[in-house]
Amino acid sequence: MTSGGGVRWDRRAMLRGSALLAGGVVAGAAGAVETTWVADRRLPLAGGPASATVGNRPQQVGGGALQVVWNVPGGDRKVALTFDDGPGPRWTPMVLDTLDRYDVPATFFLVGERVRRHAGLIRDRLDRHEVGNHSWRHRDLARMDAREAYDDLRRSHDTIAAIVGRPPRLVRPPYGHLGGGVLHAAVRLGYLLVLWSLKMVEGEYPDDPAGHARRIVADVTPGTILLAHDVGPDNRQVALDGLPAMIDGLRERGFTFVTVSDLLRTSAKV
Incomplete structure (x- = not known):
């Protein structure tokens, strides 16, 4: 043509x-x-929530490596019970009372702003438990760039350390969402990033705490990191009301409850 x-x-x-x-x-x-x-x-080619690097200068990434954990299989019959989103006045005291009564340690991933607002709920009550960082206000960190994610986690980190008396060494991002900015912020703070391999399924067992407990007991395997919540919508109470039955059921199956860090230490010795 x-x-x-x-x-x-x-x-x-x-x-x-x-x-x-x-x-x-x-x-x-x-x-x-x-x-x-x-x-x-x-998405920008440099920076933004997807990027796990910041600019062209030294990255300030601490040890330079980040471990991400879902579970710790292959070891003894141990399970790590974890609670997200607290503290809150409705359920956190009940959960702590139950854990004390059954002599069960757990790992609490705390929201910094709620720690500041409800400090009295947890002050002097977490000695047997482990604490982790679950962001400042439960915003989606995967939508933040590295600097925003760091500022958010740092603010929560400092508040948790001041109220609880020791700094968190673990982080769990809200919703389990990972972005490059989250990874960069986590390694900069020297965290271990902890997700989960099993979670409560409250919506499947409305008004049936015993049924829900049986379901979780049946699904736990050695090295499971189990996700629960001590803040949230009404249906979560099914799992919390069933905690005693779940604890008894898992112990009958030969399981021991440990914190996430103890689960990892046990695995390292196997």
Whole structure:
């Protein structure tokens, strides 16, 4: 085909060129130059929530490595019971009372702003338990860049340390959401990042604490990190009311309750 100016256009060559551009190859005077194809053009190439690095300067990443844990299989019959989102006046005292009565240690992933607001609920009550950082106000850290995520976690870290009397060494991001910024902030703070391998399923057992407890007891395996909550919607009370039955059931199966860090230490010796 010839345009009005007399230049011949080759349709097949045009299509080939379009395909190269879409695939990330740009033709230049010195030949084809490969470029990176970006799936989501809305995300910045440098910085933003997806990036686990910050700028071109030294990264300030502490030990330089981050461990992410879901469970610790292959060891003894041990289970780590964890509670997220507290403290709160409705359920946290009840949970602590139950754990004290049954001599069960747990790991509490605390929300910094709630720690500040409800300090009296936990002051002097967490000695047998482990504490972790669950953000300042339970916002989604995976939507923050590294600096925002660090500022959020640092604020919560300092508040937990001041109220509880010891700094957290674990972090669990809200919703289990991971972004590059979260990873960078976590390694900068020297944290171990802890998720979970089993969680309470309250919605499946409305008004049936015993049934829910039996379900969890049946699903726990050695090295399970079990997620519960001591703050949240009404249906979560099913799991909390069933804690005594769950504890008894797991002990009947030969399980011992430990904190997350103790679970990891036990595994390291196996």
